[in-house]
Amino acid sequence: MQSPIIKAKNIRFGYEGRNILDGAALEIYQGDFMAIIGPNGSGKSTLMKICTGLLKPMQGSIELFGKDINKFKEWGRIGYIPQKATSFNQGFPATVEEVVKANLYSRVGLMGRINKQHVEKVHEVLDLVGMLDYKDRLVGRLSGGQQQRVFIAKALVSSPEILFMDEPTTGIDANSEKDFYALMDDLNKEKNITVVMVTHDVGAVSKNVTRVICLSRGKAHEHGCGVGEPNLNELYGHEVAPLIHNH
Amino acid sequence: MEMLQYDFMQRAFVAGILISIICPVIGTFVVLRRLSMIGDTLSHASLAGIAAGMLGNFYPIWGAILFSVAAAVGIEKLRKSFPQYAELSISIVLSASIGLAVLMISLADSFNADLMSFLFGSIIAVTSRDIVIMAGISIFIIISVILLYKELLYIAFDEEGAALAGMPTEGLNIFFTVLTALTIVAAMRVVGILMISSMLVIPVATSMQISKSFKSTMLNSVAFGMLAVVAGLIASYYLNLAPGGAIVVFSVIILLVVIASKKYTLKRAA
Numbered sequence: 327m328q329s330p331i332i333k334a335k336n337i338r339f340g341y342e343g344r345n346i347l348d349g350a351a352l353e354i355y356q357g358d359f360m361a362i363i364g365p366n367g368s369g370k371s372t373l374m375k376i377c378t379g380l381l382k383p384m385q386g387s388i389e390l391f392g393k394d395i396n397k398f399k400e401w402g403r404i405g406y407i408p409q410k411a412t413s414f415n416q417g418f419p420a421t422v423e424e425v426v427k428a429n430l431y432s433r434v435g436l437m438g439r440i441n442k443q444h445v446e447k448v449h450e451v452l453d454l455v456g457m458l459d460y461k462d463r464l465v466g467r468l469s470g471g472q473q474q475r476v477f478i479a480k481a482l483v484s485s486p487e488i489l490f491m492d493e494p495t496t497g498i499d500a501n502s503e504k505d506f507y508a509l510m511d512d513l514n515k516e517k518n519i520t521v522v523m524v525t526h527d528v529g530a531v532s533k534n535v536t537r538v539i540c541l542s543r544g545k546a547h548e549h550g551c552g553v554g555e556p557n558l559n560e561l562y563g564h565e566v567a568p569l570i571h572n573h
Numbered sequence: 574m575e576m577l578q579y580d581f582m583q584r585a586f587v588a589g590i591l592i593s594i595i596c597p598v599i600g601t602f603v604v605l606r607r608l609s610m611i612g613d614t615l616s617h618a619s620l621a622g623i624a625a626g627m628l629g630n631f632y633p634i635w636g637a638i639l640f641s642v643a644a645a646v647g648i649e650k651l652r653k654s655f656p657q658y659a660e661l662s663i664s665i666v667l668s669a670s671i672g673l674a675v676l677m678i679s680l681a682d683s684f685n686a687d688l689m690s691f692l693f694g695s696i697i698a699v700t701s702r703d704i705v706i707m708a709g710i711s712i713f714i715i716i717s718v719i720l721l722y723k724e725l726l727y728i729a730f731d732e733e734g735a736a737l738a739g740m741p742t743e744g745l746n747i748f749f750t751v752l753t754a755l756t757i758v759a760a761m762r763v764v765g766i767l768m769i770s771s772m773l774v775i776p777v778a779t780s781m782q783i784s785k786s787f788k789s790t791m792l793n794s795v796a797f798g799m800l801a802v803v804a805g806l807i808a809s810y811y812l813n814l815a816p817g818g819a820i821v822v823f824s825v826i827i828l829l830v831v832i833a834s835k836k837y838t839l840k841r842a843a
Contacts (some may be wrong), residue, residue, distance in 0.1 A: 378737055401739035408733060418605060418730055420787040428727035431738045437720045464785065485740065 331356050331488060331520065332377055335388035338544075339372055347383070348544030359514045360522045363533040365543035368523040371409055371492050373541065377522075378406045391487075399504065400433070402432030405481030407474075409492035409524075414464035417549065422476050423448060432484040442484055450477040455509060471502025475554040478509065488517055488520040495527055507534045576810045583805055584691065584704050585763060585816070590770065591711040592760045593802040597717055597780070597794035599756045600773035604781075605729045610663045611648065611750070611794050612770030615757045618644030619668035623691050624677035628734055633691070634706055634758065641754035644670055649747045694765030694817030696809055703762050710759040714752055725749060725786035725788055763802075765817030772798065775824040782831050 328424040332354035339347040346369040354360060354377075362370045375381040377388060379395055388395040390530075391403060420428075425449050430440055452458040460468065465476055474494065481489055495503045508529065513519045525531055531538060540547045576582045603611060612708075615666030623638030644666050651662035678688065691697040724745055727735040735741045755775075756843065760769050780794035805820030 368584070380733060380737060385799045397738065401737060404737070406737050414731060415605070415607075417781070418787075419784050420726070420730055421785070424726065424787050425730065427731060428723055429734065429738055431723060431735070431740055433725060436724065436741070442721065462785070480734075511830075534813055 328355055330354055332522075333375055333389040334373070335382045335387050336387075337373065337376060339369070339376060339381065339383045345544055347376075347541075350386075350546045351545060352539065352546050353376070354520060356487070356520055357514070357518060358520050358522065358537050359510070359535045360520075360537040360539060361535040362522065362524045362539045362546075363526070363528060363531060363543060365404075365418065369544065370541050372491050373523070374406075374492055374524055378404055380406075384389070385443075402484035403487045405486035405489040405519075406442040406480050407481055407483065407489070407491045407494060409496070418466055420460050420463050420465055422452065422457060422468070422479075426452060426483050427474060427482045429480045429483050448479075448483055449484075450481040452484065455479045456505075467506065469502075471498045471505070474498055474502070474506065474534050475509075482513075482519075486519065488522065491521070491523040491528055492528065493524055495525065495530065510534070548565075551560060576807070581697050581699065582806075582810060584699045584701065586803075587704055587709055588699050588763045588800065589690055589806050589816075589820075591707050591770060592763055593776075593798035594757050594795055595660075595711050595714045595761055596764075596769075596772040597776040597798040598730060598791060599714065599753050600777045601780075601787075601791045601794055602725050602729050603753060604777045608663070609770070609774050610667070611753055612757065612773040614648065614663050614667040614670060614765045615641045615750075615754045615770045617667055617674060618754070619758055619761055620691065621670050621674035621677060622714040623688070623766075625683055626672050627688070628677050628681035631710065632686075633702065634762075637758045637761065638755070640673075641758055642751050645750035645754040646747060649743075651729050651752050677826075687799055690765075691761060692766050693770065693815040694761075694763050694820075696763065696816045699762050707759045707762070710755045714756060714759075717752055719747075719792075721745065721748075762831055765815065766819055767820045769819040771821045771824060775821070776801065777822070779828040779831050782828075782835050797824070797831075803828055 330353040332352070334352040337350040338345060346367070350369065350373060352373065362373065364370050372381060376383050379398070379401075387539045390398045392444070427440060427445075430444050430448070433444065434440060434470075449458055449461070452461055456476050457472065457475050457479060460472065465473060468476065472537065478561050494504060498506065510521050511534065537548070577586070607663060619637035619641045622636035622638065623633040624636075626636030627725040629636070648662050648666050651661055651665060653813040655661045682710065686741070686767065687698075724740060727738070728745060728749075730744055732742055756773070757769050760772060766774050776798035777790070779797045780790045784790040785791050801820050804823040805816055808814055808823070809816040809819045
């Protein structure tokens with residue numbers, strides 16, 4: 327049986343005495359296209375940040391590619407696009423190419439020099455997301471959808487095997503959202519990149535992803551298997567659109 | 574040029590050129606990280622160091638280096654105690670530095686011409702020893718920025734992303750703040766403690782009006798800084814003005830001219 331590339335066990339995390347995650351567990355397998363859903367404050371973003379090492383859990387263990395997170399060094403294998411990726415300082419005077427180049431750190435290391443091959447890689451990922459023609463444009467002058475593509479390219483430049491995204495479709499228009507899911511599908515199926523995203527967009531999730539994890543009351547529940555499946559209306563506290571799985 | 578026949582003016586120009594490179598280079602990161610207040614804080618820490626030098630009867634620049642670097646490390650350490658209020662650590666160190674400086678100046682009874690030259694800048698006060706130290710500091714800063722360019726850019730743009738990429742952001746933040754402290758020490762002889770902050774900020778603000786990339790922002794800010802320093806030193810020689818004030822006034826004039834030209838160009842294009 328395939329072993330998980332990310333394994334989080336018995337995760338506990340809270341603020342000011344209130345546990346947001348209380349014994350949550352998550353296993354992510356190579357090739358998954360996973361959505362993490364749940365009401366506001368259920369700990370979706372927190373769980374993602376814990377899995378990427380940006381937050382330390384109060385209790386529990388995380389393994390990344392078979393290694394304990396505290397011993398893990400190959401951060402280039404993990405891509406992460408935060409919730410507020412596109413709410414950066416819009417006046418920051420960096421071009422699209424400069425922003426993507428910045429993430430070459432995981433390939434070249436501290437004080438490492440960027441060579442011609444690295445620049446070609448930057449152009450390759452910009453081409454993949456359809457932003458190569460914009461490489462010399464200031465990133466703050468692009469639309470929300472274009473900026474999101476730049477951040478995807480920035481994550482991809484380190485050749486990650488898994489891509490974490492926190493509410494990636496927030497603030498982008500319907501067309502950009504459609505393009506986004508097409509790109510994710512391509513990355514997942516053609517480039518074999520595992521995709522994990524936190525979202526509220528239950529409708530879009532049902533059409534695109536292969537696994538759904540619902541977070542509620544501090545725990546993670548796999549949705550869609552039919553056995554012990556939590557009731558979405560109960561999780562959210564109000565009526566939500568049912569998930570229809572075609573996969 | 575007649576004024577360059579004088580040794581003190583040659584030294585002032587060498588010092589000025591060095592300042593006009595390192596201040597905007599470091600200032601680019603300072604401004605884009607929204608840490609503009611850090612210049613004032615570290616320059617006041619330098620003042621406390623200078624007063625300590627006068628009190629302890631040792632070369633004041635050593636005191637300035639020691640105090641400003643200590644303040645730089647203090648700011649970074651305090652930042653952790655107030656994670657949601659990064660600017661609070663700067664304000665606390667600023668208050669402590671002013672308090673300490675005033676205390677030591679009064680203890681050393683050193684409110685004299687020498688101290689005034691540190692406060693407002695002086696072109697005649699720059700010694701050969703100052704030039705050697707400034708050159709050493711400037712070379713160290715320029716090499717550090719060249720080697721850590723992509724790291725500093727990444728942290729300025731997205732510190733969380735830089736940390737996720739495995740970058741030692743905490744160590745780099747402390748190192749960058751120390752570089753800022755050294756920049757201030759190098760610049761204070763000519764520009765003056767009270768006006769250093771403007772040399773970190775104004776050329777960068779001017780450059781941001783017209784630049785189309787991060788690299789060009791940095792290079793253009795150096796050009797604007799150099800223009801202001803050269804104009805300021807010439808004015809200060811012929812009109813017997815404090816060089817710091819003249820340099821800052823020219824920086825502001827250049828900024829206003831660039832803003833006005835940009836507005837005019839945009840208006841014509843519309």
